[in-house]
Amino acid sequence: MDIFPKFIIETDEELGDCLIISKCTYHRELVTNKNMVKGGGWYRVNTENKSITFGGESHDFGAAKIEDIKNCINNGNIYTNKYLTHSIAKDFKFLYDIGSEIISLK
Numbered sequence: 001m002d003i004f005p006k007f008i009i010e011t012d013e014e015l016g017d018c019l020i021i022s023k024c025t026y027h028r029e030l031v032t033n034k035n036m037v038k039g040g041g042w043y044r045v046n047t048e049n050k051s052i053t054f055g056g057e058s059h060d061f062g063a064a065k066i067e068d069i070k071n072c073i074n075n076g077n078i079y080t081n082k083y084l085t086h087s088i089a090k091d092f093k094f095l096y097d098i099g100s101e102i103i104s105l106k
Helices: 066-074
Strands: 004-012 016-024 037-046 051-055 093-097 102-104
Touching (some): 004 066, 016 066
Antiparallel strands (some): 004 037, 037 051, 093 102
């Protein structure tokens, strides 16, 4: 099966909303509690300018709201796995693709 760069936002009891990014086939592979998922989408990484651009939606959970993505960024809750062990919040600039333009989130 193919893997793709996807993300979800899931609420953790201790940390609050957490944005989880990883390459997977299905968004549900990133989830620990499907009842706590607020939505998801796709992302792309630009290594030249150290940015991650979010957009799109999850077939499993619908689109993540831009406000929820910003909340995760502002709280430093951006992780590369569902175990929430490695935050990349300080390592990248974060952007959102609304289709007609790309806006900065941080």
